[in-house]
Amino acid sequence: MHRRGAHVGSRSILKAASVITMDPAQPRAEAVAIDADSGTITAVGSLAHCQGAAPDASIEDLGPAVLMPGFIQAHDHPVPAAVLCQQPAHWIAPFVGFPTWSELEALFDRLRKQTPAGQPLLFNGLDRLLLSIPMPDRTSLDRYFPDHPVLIFDITGHALYFNSRATQLFGWTNAMPPADTPDARWTRRSDGTAGGVGFETQATLMALSAFLPGVVPSPLFNLGAWYATLARNGFTAVGDLGFVSRLRAPMEALAALPGCPVRYSLYQTTYDPAAHSDMDFGELSGMIRRVGYKIWMDGSPSIGTAAISVPYLDSARARIADVPVGSAPGLSVLNYSLDQFLALVSQFGDKDFQIATHINGDAGIDVVLDGYEQALNGLGLSGLDHRWRVEHFATPSREQCARAGELGVTASMSPFQALYWGDLYDGVIFEPSYGARWQPYRDAYDGGVRPTFHNDGYLSPPLPWLNIQNAVTRRSASGTVHAPEQSLTLDEALQAHTINAAWQQKRDHEIGSIETGKLADFVLLSTDPYTVDPARLQDTVHTLGTWISARRVDLDGFMDSVKGIAPRYDQALITGAPPHQC
Structure with a gap:
């Protein structure tokens, strides 16, 4: 466990109106006992139970607020988001x-x-x-x-x-x-x-x-500000699905700051010249670690580069946006052939490192699953707990979802696609039978892929409640409902941003639920989401604060710390050069 500095009064008990634990053995609690020295949870249950387990602990009453495990952003691109989603x-x-x-x-x-x-x-x-x-x-x-x-x-x-x-x-x-x-x-x-x-x-x-x-005058300051944005929206852990080794020094520097508000799991690009270099972060591994590798197999349906099996409709909207009307891109848009993909996967995947592959279209999903199956067999990982990933997984059939589940493949899905473009995909760009079920949450969940949600860094704002709202209601931004049979329950949607995401990153033994022995990473909510109209979750439930390793996050203090080290790391963030040493 990563220690985050000495604290006065290291043992404390947080009492809330309710504690949503995401632990099926104890779904609700009244209080949580935490130890700031170890950063862990020492007891969960009634206030009396926690006092019995930690008799010398101080009690902090959080009033009418609700405590949950911190949200996990399964797929992010922190550096592009830092410099592209904020001024200048x-x-x-x-x-x-x-x-x-x-x-x-x-x-x-x-x-x-x-x-x-x-x-x-x-x-x-x-x-x-x-x-x-x-x-x-x-x-x-x-x-x-x-x-x-x-x-x-x-x-x-x-x-x-x-x-x-x-x-x-x-x-x-x-x-x-x-x-x-x-x-x-x-x-x-x-x-x-x-x-x-x-x-x-x-x-x-x-x-x-x-x-x-x-x-951008100070990229590191912008990166710190992106970390703060994630924390303000309730995230305490994140996956970087496009890490390159030249970013190691600045990201490691942020992770080392005592007030760093988010943990990062790194998926390194296979084209990085230093992809096979050592990535041991030592004592910082609780805050930053490499867990796998990332491959891009297709592009995006919005520009005609997703490997989909159905044709684009010949609509005025499609024509003016230059998508290939009347044609189905199929496998012609794949970045790699099956043989090339299999070679990459076999080169980088093993028992210690996951493979994560960007694939939107159903035609390409078949190729990725074929490649995974062959590689897993060749590496001796078939049937083992490898948790290889598919990213976005926008248009799988129900059969493909079941096949992915059987292979032990997990999916990180993109609610923002269904939210912002659902009205166009359903009947304007694609036939309704295909476009309405964009991001088929229910099929993925039933198929056993343990889906997670993400906002993809600089593509959409990191709003977990909007993701959850879309998954439960299937409502697009216009309020139109698309394929309601693909909706999830609130329990299932919350799993996607908590325990499923922790499991997907192989961190479910540490984070993702509030259980004794796990790291004390929490988000404090203004309202119990189970008492809210699911169509109004984004407008009603607000983040009041987060904790990392049993310490409440101070974002102002964190940004002051970032400002102090930024001159040493700004150039490294741009060029990959070693940071200036004072």
């Missing part, structure tokens, strides 16, 4: 304040006039499908921004758009992009120069690294 970058997603293209054009016009020539501008969250706009490119962005390097990230995280001035920041001679790879592809004009669009994760990282020095 501009988060331009429709659901965070820019619902129309005209409002975005007004922002572009204002920034063009206010920003000195040559100053880079960074945007995140362009949603071509919801805004009904064609794909931006180098030509169109040059018209908006002739004098500023501009980089715009698509809402999906699988595409980016840039102008001519940006190619200079990228260091491309005569705007000539590098050769394509499975993880970085570029559109090209007839003369071979950049068309202004890039696809997939290495393209994202390259472009972001080029823009950060001129846009």
Whole structure:
């Protein structure tokens, strides 16, 4: 267990209106005894029981509030989220304040006039499908921004758009992009120069690294602020599903701060040159640890790069967003063939490390499950407790869910897809029989994949109650119900953000429920969620605070600590260079 410093009055008892434990053997309690020296829970039950177990403990009465295990964000991208979802970058997603293209054009016009020539501008969250706009490119962005390097990230995280001035920041001679790879592809004009669009994760990282020095004064401070945002929404543990080794020093530095509000489980990218390097975090392993590897197999349905088996409907909305109407992408959009995928999985998976694979489409899910089955057999892991993962799992059939469960594969699902795009997927972009069941929670749960929920870092705000609300009601942002038979109970949806997520990260022996011997990671709620209309959970239940290792989180103090170390680590966060030593 990671000690988090000495505390005065190390033993205490927290008494709440109710304690939701997520422990089926004792679903509710009145009080929890905790020990700050070990950071653990020493007793759970009635106040009298906890006093008997810890007779010298002080009692803190939390009044009418409700205590729960801290939420777990199963799939996050902390560094992109830190620099793309906070100023001075501009988060331009429709659901965070820019619902129309005209409002975005007004922002572009204002920034063009206010920003000195040559100053880079960074945007995140362009949603071509919801805004009904064609794909931006180098030509169109040059018209908006002739004098500023501009980089715009698509809402999906699988595409980016840039102008001519940006190619200079990228260091491309005569705007000539590098050769394509499975993880970085570029559109090209007839003369071979950049068309202004890039696809997939290495393209994202390259472009972001080029823009950060001129846009974000202190990336580490932004990263600390992202940790604080997660904590304010009730999260105490998170999975980084795109970790690269050059981020080790700054993330390790944050984990070492006494007030760090979240634990990170790291899934390293297989294309990282140092993917096989040692990642022993020693005494910090309670706060940060590598648990597996991440592979991207397809893209996003919103830009036509998900490996789906059905055709896009020939609708005006689909045409203007440039998705391939009338065609089913199928396996043509996969980043790797089955043989290539199997080779990657076999190279990185073993009894100690999980594999997590991004796959949205049902056609691609078959390939991933085939690859997993062959690799698990080849590695001698078939039938063992490996907990390999599939990320997003947007369109599996009920049969695919059952197959995943039989293989011991677990899924982290994306309620934000059903919430923000459900109205379009159901009948506008896809046939209702296919699109209505987007994110089929019930099939996944019944199939035994122990689903978890996530917000995918910079793709959507980290709002656990909105995820839970969608899973229970199947209501999109408009209030429309899609495939109600795919809904979960409140118990099941809460499991997805607590004990299921802990189990998925192989940390269920430490976190995810309130049980004696586990780490004392809690979230304090304003209201008992079981007394609330499920359609109003997001508006009604509020986070009042969190605890990590039996210590209540002080976010102001944490951010002061981040500010103190930021100068040493900002450059390392941008370039991967060793931090400056005083």
